[in-house]
Amino acid sequence: MSDEQRVTLGDGREVIMRHSRQGDAERVHAYICALGRSTDMILTYEDDLPPIERIQSHIDMIPKGQFYSLVAIDPESGDVVGNASFRFAVRKKLMHAAELGMGVLPSHQRVGLGSMMLNRAIEDMKSHPTIERLDLTVIASNTHAREMYLRAGFVEEGVKIRSLKQPDGTYDDEVVMGMWICELGR
Numbered sequence: 001m002s003d004e005q006r007v008t009l010g011d012g013r014e015v016i017m018r019h020s021r022q023g024d025a026e027r028v029h030a031y032i033c034a035l036g037r038s039t040d041m042i043l044t045y046e047d048d049l050p051p052i053e054r055i056q057s058h059i060d061m062i063p064k065g066q067f068y069s070l071v072a073i074d075p076e077s078g079d080v081v082g083n084a085s086f087r088f089a090v091r092k093k094l095m096h097a098a099e100l101g102m103g104v105l106p107s108h109q110r111v112g113l114g115s116m117m118l119n120r121a122i123e124d125m126k127s128h129p130t131i132e133r134l135d136l137t138v139i140a141s142n143t144h145a146r147e148m149y150l151r152a153g154f155v156e157e158g159v160k161i162r163s164l165k166q167p168d169g170t171y172d173d174e175v176v177m178g179m180w181i182c183e184l185g186r
């Protein structure tokens with residue numbers, strides 16, 4: 001069964017949403033570099049772009065159940081324009097939790113793609129055999145991202161004070177958010 005889903009965005013454009021697979025490393029890498037250059041709301045930035053090998057290693061972890069990645073692809077260019085990923089812990093006491101990272105390129109922001117990807121990724125986690133809790137951190141001033149997460153069902157659990165230092169020397173607080181996705185005692 002194909003996991004590809006063709007979705008129409010708020011402005012009428014279409015994207016293909018599917019799980020990442022072998023052969024995607026280059027386009028996911030290009031997306032992460034473009035996103036890192038476009039915003040100071042994520043850890044990645046211009047002078048600190050990840051090597052493609054790191055992206056490939058994440059893709060290699062998917063069939064082993066150690067990583068989850070959903071991509072949105074522009075059907076015209078074949079480029080990745082959005083991504084939602086979950087990192088699974090390797091330490092036993094943390095194995096019930098998965099950590100979310102996500103982004104949408106500026107060309108495709110504010111037309112519903114982020115919310116759609118987030119909702120599909122959460123639904124996928126609900127059918128995961130061991131994941132019970134979802135985690136994320138978001139820069140406190142990233143108001144629309146925080147609201148998107150709240151709407152999806154995350155709750156704000158705390159604040160890490162000046163946990164990020166931007167390249168210009170200014171500090172940001174991060175909000176820790178979490179969501180419980182199964183009955184207690186599963």
Ligand SMILES: CC(C)(COP(=O)(O)OP(=O)(O)OC[C@H]1O[C@@H](n2cnc3c(N)ncnc32)[C@H](O)[C@@H]1OP(=O)(O)O)[C@@H](O)C(=O)NCCC(=O)NCCS
Binds near residue numbers: 041104112148
């Ligand atoms: C946060 C992000 C993933 C949201 O993706 P998106 O595709 O723009 O999200 P949506 O179109 O589904 O919009 C979600 C909500 O945020 C609002 N929104 C999105 N971008 C906005 C902006 N720049 N300013 C104001 N509101 C904005 C939308 O209007 C929408 O609200 P609504 O449902 O009330 O209309 C995307 O903006 C992004 O990648 N930003 C840079 C990286 C980042 O912040 N990642 C998250 C790190 S935790």
